[in-house]
Amino acid sequence: LLVGMTVPSLAQQTTKSTDSRPFSERIWFGGGVGLSFGTVTAIQVDPLVGYKVDQNGKLSIGLGGSYWYFRDNRFTTPYDFTAYGYRTFTRYRFIEQAYAHAEFLHMNVESNRFGAFSEIRPRIWVPHLLVGGGYVQPLGGRGSIYLQVLFDVLQDPNSIYFNQGPIFSGGVGIGF
Template identity: 45%
Template structure:
């Protein structure tokens, strides 16, 4: 199977606050000042609507095993370094390794979190549950739910105030016996994130 190349659009997942409040205070020399300067304004938290982010990814694999996936997401930035959210998962698969070809729609969801430990690097944890359609020995097909626990991390490089390039490597540490993937196969994503 070819490596998986995902080209994603993850809006502000790793970007953090783009603008921080700046305090400016001026004072007059003592000989002229008649009233004390007002206390500095308190720092305000980032508005709730700026903490919510939307995005997702699109993935494609071609060959005897053709796959097209869409994974929309919505997340929340809890702190400048910690974010998390939910992701929907849908994939269309055409597997020519079987006779007749297996055509299936797989679907599921996941919960994820990311911790930026330095500005350009993050740790990622994600629990996913996907319902897969498999070919049976009798030539039919059946649906099986498969859990995944992805752990790994990534690097991100800002391209502009609203866009970043990233590379991410995750491993499924559960290794469920029904997983369609090889043992300890890395899940590599490379793409561009755009904030709206």
């Protein structure tokens, strides 16, 4: 009877995870910055932080922020636009150089931003669901650059991407 109780308990031993990478190697940083100055000024800052969920680093989840500023001085009354928000995303690298991407982007924008320049434009939160894919080019070490093409599938009328085609973007990454 004692032998019969010992054998099942040996079969229930747990195996230790084979992933010995430290937390710091699972975290990656990236994003993009866009700057244009002159008659038309445009500033865009989109930082990201991701976490490699699985052992081989193919699946990542993450968070990011966004800030956009645009000013057009070609008119008697200059046109200004400011938006800010946050994003949650997931990426899956199906091969080393390519990935699928899905994100929820929530932006605070001025409603009716295409109305008269002098009218007061209240701010509203606009949801975006962006899906697509991208290409990654390693730069050496942990650095890389990426280019991606996304589509806004929600098409909210207040979205800056409303009735537009693909959204092309790119940036740099450390650890991705």
